[in-house]
Amino acid sequence: MNLGIFILAFATFVAGTVELVIAGILNMIAEDLQVSVGTVGQLVSIFSLVFAFGAPILIALTSRVDRRKLLCIAMTTFLGGNVLSIFSPNYTTLLIARIILAASCSIVVVVSVTMAAKTVAVELRGRAIGIIFMGLSASLVLGVPLGTIVGEHFGWRMTFVLVSMLSVICIAAIMKFLPKVPAQPTIPLLQQIATLKSKKIASIQLISVLELTGHFTVYTYFTPFLQTTMGLSTNMISTVLLIFGAAGIVGGWIGGWASDRFGGVRAILVFLVLLATSLFLLPYATGSITSLLIVVILYGAMVWALSPAVQSYLARSAPDSADIQLGLNTSFLHLGVALGSGLGGFLVDYYPVTTNTWVAGIMVVLALFSAIYSLMKKRSTATSLN
Structure with missing residues (x-):
């Protein structure tokens, strides 16, 4: 399996981590922003709704863009959403950041699967896609404890600092190691x-x-x-x-x-x-x-x-x-x-x-x-x- 597949899996891991990381730091965010725990929990709902309905729409709208270029754009936007989360002074700003993160994350996940299928031999396609979903699954099951540990020791905002650093590494790896993949009809x-x-x-x-x-x-x-x-x-x-x-x-x-x-x-x-x-x-x-x-x-x-x-x-x-x-x-x-x-x-x-x-x-x-x-x-x- 080529290096590019593991880079794509890493991209889905980084992007997916942000979805549920909120669950581990609910109380910290609620206390800092002076809102209820239930209100903070809605940040997970908003993220998932934007992902669910935004993914097919955004992929259709960007169908003519080279896949590697689109992945870089999405990861850069994702980085911006994390930076906004770090400096959010109130709940409304954090909510806007979550919408940005969800929209960009949906593109990262779908495009990663597409690129995995297009950059390996046909007989390796199933395993390549499987590796991508392993990255996504790992992010979903490990994101909450990761956020909890970092938030407890360094504050909840540092969770997004860590994800931002991983995003920068991911963008650099995508630009250096991934080949161009022409847009495909959707x-x-x-x-x-x-x-x-x-x-x-x-x-x-x-x-x-x-x-x-x-x-x-x-x-x-x-x-x-x-x-x-x-x-x-x-x-x-x-x-x-x-x-x-x-x-x-x-x-x-x-x-x-x-x-x-x-x-x-x-x-x-x-x-x-x-x-x-x-x-x-x-x-x-x-x-x-x-x-x-x-x-x-x-x-x-x-x-x-x-x-x-x-x-x-x-x-x-x-x-x-x-x-x-x-x-x-x-x-x-x-x-x-x-x-x-x-x-x-x-x-x-x-x-x-x-x-x-x-x-x-x-x-x-x-x-x-x-x-x-x-x-x-x-x-x-x-x-x-x-």
Whole structure:
């Protein structure tokens, strides 16, 4: 695998880290900017909404731009968003910075996948794209503990200083090592959306929305949950989040392996049942650090095992539009992040923080119903997915 692929993976890691890093420093930002924790949590929702709806639009608008040049522009804009975050004097400025970061991040992720596919031999294409998504997955599961550790020791603004430094390194590497990749024709947005007319495909995409809504109803506010229910120190919370992240990375591998071994739909059903169970058990696991970690490991593994399983299920369910569905799934994942963060923010402002876990579990159960519905549609049309 050539060096360029790893540079692209690094780009997605740097860009993706900013999305969820807020979750680990909610209290610090809320205290500094004198707003509620729930209000700060909406910064995750705004980011994900802009990513979800902005990605297909921005990629269509920039379809004529050389991919390497576009990636450099996006990373430079991303750097600007981080600098604005560092010097944000109030919540409104930080909100504007998040919008800039989300728009640029969406381009970085999509273009990185495109360039990975275009800069390697056909027989290496799948592995190249897999490496890109490893960078993105690592950013999502490690961004929160990273932000928590840096924020605790140096202040929350230093988190964005670190990301800014990594961005500069990334831009330099892109300019020096990546080849030019001519712009490619893009599929019109309306044509992409039209593929969702299939109830089976729509129900599969809905699994991602509901599952991530449930997950981020809890995860965005996991720090106040642990502080309220167990009185954990910031350092201990960072440790819990790191363990959660490690479980998520292993879960991603489990999800891919189980999908290949047992079929995507079977894996999804099992993972959703286990994920819902872990969320319902979470309030009862706070009696000791041992019981908490057992549930957290199950929670982290299952939530990240679902993504490759759902993507495998999509690809096999819609072979003629697999590329479109996988691209749309990225937007649906971020829509779930936005909805979960927003819902969780409302709940944490008006109800005990443990309420979030119950609502999250219910959302995952709804995702299970959606998965069962998609399976019924499969049987009714007598098609084989696995």
